[in-house]
Amino acid sequence: MADKRGIARVSMRVVGGVIGLGVAGIAIAGASLLPLPSFQVAAPVSTVKPVPADQQRVCPGPLLALAADAGAATTASPFGAPTSTYGADGGSVDTRSLKADADGSSRGEAPQVLTVATPQGASTPPLVAGAQSQSATTDDLAGLATSSCGEASADSWLVGGSTALGQTSLVMLSNPTSVQATVNLSIFAETGQVDAPGAAGIVVPAGAQKVVPLAGLAPSVAAPVVHVQSTGGQVLASLQQSFEQGIDPRGVELSGATGSPSRVQVISGMTIANLATIEGAQSGEGYGADLPAVRVFVPGDQDADITVGAVGENGTAAGNSYAQTVKAGVVAEIPLDHLKDGNYTVTVRSSVPVVAAARTSVAGAKTHDFTWFASSQPMGDTFLAAVPSAPTPMVHFANPGEKDQKVTIEGRNGKPATLTIPAEGAANVKVGAGMYTVTGGDGLYVSVSFAADGAASSFALNPPGPLAAPIEVYPR
Template identity: 65%
Template sequence: MADKRGIARIGARALGGLIGAGVAVVAIAGATLLPLPDFAIGAPAATVRPVPADQQRVCPGPVLALAADSGSATQASPIGEATTSYGTDGPDVQVTDLKPDSDGGHGSETPQALTVSTPHGSRTPPLFAGAQLQNAASDDLAGLTSAACAEPAADTWLVAGATSLGQTSLVLLANPTSVDATVSLSIYTETGTVSAPGATGIVVPAGGQKVVPLAGLAPAAAAPVVHVQTTGGEVVATMQQSFEQGIQPQGAELTGGTGAPSRQQVIPGMTIAGLAKVTAAQSGESVGVEFPAVRIFVPGDKDAEVTIGAVGEEATAAGTSYAQTVKSGNVAEIPLENLKDGSYTVTVNSSVPVVAAARTTSIGTKTRDFAWFVSSEPLRDTFLAAIPSGAGGTLHLTNASEKDQKVTVTPDGGKPTDLVVPAEGAANIGLSANRYTVTNADGLRGGVTFAGDGLTSAFALAPPGPLAAPIDVYAH
């Protein structure tokens, strides 16, 4: 029989062990649950609020002609003068003439930089807009041209131009900044990428302009697309295209940058006029007369399955849609058939990011012209639109939402006018030369067109770039 004292000693020891373990558990749990002293040291930081930069826009200046002086085949010369309209709700606009890459003089014969100071502490840039218009007429170059005065950028896509027979295209680079800009041009055509040694390392001097003839880099190109990239200063890039058949000028246009590569591109306000005359001219095999078309480039390495929809604005016949595959690295032009005279919103939906723009031709009683329409970005609630004097202007607004949107258009010194932009539709309003404040336009996309007998031109409306946001700076 076991010793009762031994059993008691063993039991006491086991009990003591259990009690000790329990105390340890309680101690650990207490250490876990009870708040411990916080000895962490926060990293010292300071919030830096950048001084808002001045807002800048650049108007590209008058159209240029090469070899106007027989003594210099590559020298550009201005043809006539452009009229400019601009305005702001902030401080006064400061106008600076940029040094032209031509034999032009001053003022309306040169690119102009428009500058407005941004008040300190502003969270949004001031309302600011400018545009130019010119009805050029010479023995070699004629046509209606217009352009928005645009913000400088380090990356721009130009979807326009041609260097085939009778076509002349110039890439206009304007640098309003205080440092030189080094520009590289990547050029793509219907046959693929163009290898052009002279397309890189192009220096655009501070406060100056550089004119690059596209034919010297991509000769005999029917459908070029140019990607403009810069280091150093930023530039405003514009494509000038003109067409001459025999000795007869057949139109001219200035085209700004289109939207960055995206799976959807929206082109507002594509206007078709005199399509019956265009059809008759095509039947007669007239060179340079083309049906409305969309030019598309696929910058990636995958082919694009593209659907194009053309929807008529109010009082315009309903549009239609098109589907096509566009090869990667190549430029394609897709004709927009079965349309009637009127204004349309063209929407390009793609399986991969693309860039796009649309082109139309106008034939009048004595003259012929063409226009390029680029894609645009959503606008803010309130913006300014500038309409230069010359041909009658039309403001086009496109609404992708599921609700009608009523905007108010107010001219400087005039009475406001309401315009209802229907859901998933578009509307337009005719405007005379003036500056206009447009309110309740958040999310809409817009453009401005000009038209006359055998004259046509267009530019897109773009929202301003954002101001610099506050930055938290941490010390090492």
């Protein structure tokens, strides 16, 4: 028979163990329910505001003659030097020449780079502007060509040119940066994208210009549009087009990039002159290639419903409107018929993003010429306008807003001029060659045109590229 006291001792130990386990469980549960001390360290962060960079503009350089040397049929050679006008609102403008694709006889026969240093501690960069002009009077090239000096870019659109019979178009790629640029050209035509293997991987050395004859990539194209994309260095893309009918030159133009794809494109200052003379020269086979038209390209995969409005500037005809459907991936030209001589603002509205530019021609007593009018971006409140030496310069303002807008134009010499731009309207003012400061221009579209007997040209003004926004840096 078991010892009763032994059994009691075992029972007490069991009961004590159970009680101990219960107490431990309660303690653990209580600890889990009590708030634990917390310790948090916020990630260190600092806000960095980028310092405004020095401002740089590139002037495309002289007009080029293709196959001027019989031993180099595909070489574009410069002839003469353009006249340049440039300036800044603070500091001096440093100039340097890029290495031309074909060396000229002087330093001026090459693209020019304009650089203005940003003062230390400045929160905004200085304003700078430049432009160039050149008249051609050779047996193969005749006409007036002007161009604004623009910012280099990694992505731009050239709307203009032709490689049809008698037409020569050159894509001019200027690389002002210190690194090599690799450029791809996507070429589109009235039949869609052009298969051009040689258009990819074009190397533009640092500090140099490369000229690409468009006919070698897209022959017999009446209405090309070129999308220029670069990696590495950025480039200024320009397009030189010349027209020769038989042995008679009929114009030359140097056009820059248009506005990037958008559902609304605004073309300010389109000028029509001596239209009756041009219409009288038609063969009767429809709307002639010399008559006013808008070239439109739809870069997406959806067809575009296009509406084009041409509204006359102050003192000109009322204008007209046009509607057309343009297929995706193709280039179309919309005739601007039933217009009279005058200055117009052309607005292209589309159901999908497009790029656009307008073209007109002028016939003089002895010579002919044509002009491309590029779409542009709205300007800021204060900007500089460079007007090179060329016949009858005129500054055009287009106001898409709902209120009249007053601008002041002040040259380096002379009294300031004030101009009122009506709401949803436009106005122009004649100026002389030189540098001008424009205030009150916020949201306006601006261009500069030139005209003489049998000569014409134009270029659009664009605002400087946007400043970099402040960024937050988290060190590791």
